[in-house]
Amino acid sequence: MNPQALQIPTPSIVLDAPTVRRNLKRLADYAKSHNIKLRPHTKTHKSALMGKMQMDLGATGLTVAKVGEAKVMAEVSSDIFMAYPAVDPLRCAELAKLAGRVTMRVGIDSSTAADALASAARAAGTTIGLLVDLDVGMHRTGLQTPAEALALAQYVSNLKGARLDGIMFYPGSIKDESAESIKQLQGVDAKLAETIALWAKSGLKAGIVSGGSSPTAYISHHVKSATEARPGTYIFYDMNGVYGGYAKLEDCAARIHCTVVSNAVPGQFVIDAGTKTLTSDKNGPNPDSGHGYILEYPKARIAKLTEEHGQVDSTRCDALPKIGDRVTVIPNHICPCVNLQNQVWWKEEGQSPRPMDVDARGRVF
Amino acid sequence: MNPQALQIPTPSIVLDAPTVRRNLKRLADYAKSHNIKLRPHTKTHKSALMGKMQMDLGATGLTVAKVGEAKVMAEVSSDIFMAYPAVDPLRCAELAKLAGRVTMRVGIDSSTAADALASAARAAGTTIGLLVDLDVGMHRTGLQTPAEALALAQYVSNLKGARLDGIMFYPGSIKDESAESIKQLQGVDAKLAETIALWAKSGLKAGIVSGGSSPTAYISHHVKSATEARPGTYIFYDMNGVYGGYAKLEDCAARIHCTVVSNAVPGQFVIDAGTKTLTSDKNGPNPDSGHGYILEYPKARIAKLTEEHGQVDSTRCDALPKIGDRVTVIPNHICPCVNLQNQVWWKEEGQSPRPMDVDARGRVF
Numbered sequence: 001m002n003p004q005a006l007q008i009p010t011p012s013i014v015l016d017a018p019t020v021r022r023n024l025k026r027l028a029d030y031a032k033s034h035n036i037k038l039r040p041h042t043k044t045h046k047s048a049l050m051g052k053m054q055m056d057l058g059a060t061g062l063t064v065a066k067v068g069e070a071k072v073m074a075e076v077s078s079d080i081f082m083a084y085p086a087v088d089p090l091r092c093a094e095l096a097k098l099a100g101r102v103t104m105r106v107g108i109d110s111s112t113a114a115d116a117l118a119s120a121a122r123a124a125g126t127t128i129g130l131l132v133d134l135d136v137g138m139h140r141t142g143l144q145t146p147a148e149a150l151a152l153a154q155y156v157s158n159l160k161g162a163r164l165d166g167i168m169f170y171p172g173s174i175k176d177e178s179a180e181s182i183k184q185l186q187g188v189d190a191k192l193a194e195t196i197a198l199w200a201k202s203g204l205k206a207g208i209v210s211g212g213s214s215p216t217a218y219i220s221h222h223v224k225s226a227t228e229a230r231p232g233t234y235i236f237y238d239m240n241g242v243y244g245g246y247a248k249l250e251d252c253a254a255r256i257h258c259t260v261v262s263n264a265v266p267g268q269f270v271i272d273a274g275t276k277t278l279t280s281d282k283n284g285p286n287p288d289s290g291h292g293y294i295l296e297y298p299k300a301r302i303a304k305l306t307e308e309h310g311q312v313d314s315t316r317c318d319a320l321p322k323i324g325d326r327v328t329v330i331p332n333h334i335c336p337c338v339n340l341q342n343q344v345w346w347k348e349e350g351q352s353p354r355p356m357d358v359d360a361r362g363r364v365f
Numbered sequence: 366m367n368p369q370a371l372q373i374p375t376p377s378i379v380l381d382a383p384t385v386r387r388n389l390k391r392l393a394d395y396a397k398s399h400n401i402k403l404r405p406h407t408k409t410h411k412s413a414l415m416g417k418m419q420m421d422l423g424a425t426g427l428t429v430a431k432v433g434e435a436k437v438m439a440e441v442s443s444d445i446f447m448a449y450p451a452v453d454p455l456r457c458a459e460l461a462k463l464a465g466r467v468t469m470r471v472g473i474d475s476s477t478a479a480d481a482l483a484s485a486a487r488a489a490g491t492t493i494g495l496l497v498d499l500d501v502g503m504h505r506t507g508l509q510t511p512a513e514a515l516a517l518a519q520y521v522s523n524l525k526g527a528r529l530d531g532i533m534f535y536p537g538s539i540k541d542e543s544a545e546s547i548k549q550l551q552g553v554d555a556k557l558a559e560t561i562a563l564w565a566k567s568g569l570k571a572g573i574v575s576g577g578s579s580p581t582a583y584i585s586h587h588v589k590s591a592t593e594a595r596p597g598t599y600i601f602y603d604m605n606g607v608y609g610g611y612a613k614l615e616d617c618a619a620r621i622h623c624t625v626v627s628n629a630v631p632g633q634f635v636i637d638a639g640t641k642t643l644t645s646d647k648n649g650p651n652p653d654s655g656h657g658y659i660l661e662y663p664k665a666r667i668a669k670l671t672e673e674h675g676q677v678d679s680t681r682c683d684a685l686p687k688i689g690d691r692v693t694v695i696p697n698h699i700c701p702c703v704n705l706q707n708q709v710w711w712k713e714e715g716q717s718p719r720p721m722d723v724d725a726r727g728r729v730f
């Protein structure tokens with residue numbers, strides 16, 4: 001093991017800088033070659049520095065889920081999209097203020113949200129761009145039909161303080177890059193095209209059509225109606241990506257350094273990463289795979305987590321770690337893991353890891 | 366709804382002060398009446414102020430899981446137990462330093478851990494008290510037999526820098542206060558008694574026998590060999606407690622204020638609390654109950670979480686919230702939820718809620 005790692009307390013997330021850069025560059029190149037704008041979702045890294053890296057590679061702007069994240073990312077991008085319906089007066093007031101400094105857009109699916117945002121913008125003397133959220137299969141948020149989307153677009157187009165900027169969608173129900181997934185994306189595209197055409201008939205323009213995810217990032221060009229993509233996890237990837245077939249182990253840039261703290265119970269060893277480090281998120285494509293992948297012990301299975309303990313089934317292991325050894329874990333889902341840390345570690349080749357703040361974590365709203 | 370609540374951004378955890386005090390007082394009274402010392406686990410609140418409340422009610426000391434938590438709690442208690450095996454040199458060095466200011470004890474289950482801690486203590490010119498961890502059924506950490514526990518106790522008793530202070534156990538496999546659970550606790554007691562007797566034969570004294578949990582808090586007196594109990598969750602309780610039968614809804618002091626942000630998809634509404642607020646922890650006693658309980662909509666089920674969205678199945682609801690309404694959620698497991706917040710809100714009756722730092726969160730090790 002690299003003795004430099006001993007300088008890092010465990011459990012810590014270490015980001016491999018060359019891998020991060022390779023992941024960012026690869027998608028930036030893909031997007032450029034397909035004439036798709038990229039608006040990466042910063043919920044994965046919650047770091048202004050990494051948001052800046054994405055902007056420097058040509059991103060058209062950044063995506064956030066929270067007002068607190070928007071404030072941080074506004075330091076490195078003048079074009080912020082909150083892919084989350086703001087309706088709370090506190091949220092709307094902060095966004096309206098921010099709209100005085102940067103281009104601020106919000107995705108909404110109700111006239112209540114449109115009213116709340118427009119009213120806050122009028123009070124602040126600013127304008128907020130609104131994208132109408134269209135459900136394309138995730139069934140989480142989003143209007144159900146092109147007709148409903150048109151009705152909200154018409155409503156927004158008459159609201160002072162708001163500016164109708166286009167359509168938002170999230171193909172989160174499509175989990176990989178398979179032929180079946182491409183077919184589903186083409187279905188998404190058809191629904192978008194129908195909506196855009198309906199708007200056009202009413203004299204309304206969807207200037208921005210914003211969608212996308214990491215699992216479908218490299219098949220985004222099948223959604224021909226979209227103008228921009230909003231993947232998040234692609235900066236780091238995780239075991240969801242590996243078992244989902246859209247990432248390789250070597251693409252996983254975020255690795256959690258852990259210490260083996262016990263082996264008193266036969267058939268297992270215990271690492272100092274429990275749910276307060278790895279979260280309880282199961283692996284989507286492979287729910288029985290355990291709570292992450294231990295690079296040094298590929299046959300081990302992180303079988304059970306409590307808050308600060310990870311119980312690793314070692315019965316299939318060829319060799320066993322000693323107490324005090326360090327191991328590195330790729331988690332199932334990296335986004336909520338980063339969100340648990342105040343700091344992560346940035347590791348350039350041949351250099352000691354440097355601490356890096358997770359600036360935008362812990363924002364309430 | 367209380368208009369004061371509108372001052373709080375969502376999603377936020379609001380602590381009902383009278384309920385917190387009642388929970389603390391009730392267990393303090395029980396412990397006193399049974400001559401059990403209380404050493405509450407601070408992993409639930411991670412707050413120095415609440416640790417102080419526990420000390421003011423007569424706690425003998427405080428329990429922590431991490432070095433960073435120990436540092437914070439050492440501000441309000443001079444007697445800290447880390448119920449977690451420290452083996453990492455960084456961890457041990459910090460604990461050894463802390464042992465110069467407060468009585469510092471650590472639970473261990475290996476000679477490696479004993480060596481690491483004793484060596485750090487010698488380097489710092491301090492002494493760390495060690496409790497030998499005995500597995501009583503959780504099968505997470507802990508030596509398996511009284512004989513193994515004796516061997517480690519003998520090892521520790523000869524180590525300079527370490528002081529053999531007793532035995533630690535965690536009855537985490539016992540989930541409620543039922544007759545069956547009492548029987549299991551009596552089995553735990555028998556194993557402890559056997560170990561203590563074995564130590565005594567070798568001239569070793571288990572001055573402290575530390576165990577306990579919130580589910581078994583009020584049946585702790587059945588473990589006659591124990592000298593102290595270490596419950597954590599009892600300060601707030603949660604839906605694990607309610608469905609586990611050891612707490613009532615009105616005992617749940619921590620409630621998550623959320624905003625309804627969407628109802629575009631038929632049969633559901635969406636709240637602004639996803640896994641980054643409620644965590645993915647399922648309910649232990651009632652795994653199909655969803656991701657928490659909405660007080661205002663008892664027939665609703667928080668069916669699905671993504672990072673910032675909670676999708677609530679409302680098909681059984683008698684009435685429905687409007688977009689922008691606030692609802693209050695009792696989570697399945699409060700401990701990791703508090704750990705996600707930088708601040709919680711403290712609510713005294715008739716007063717506006719006051720922000721309160723979660724001082725000890727985000728500590729890496």
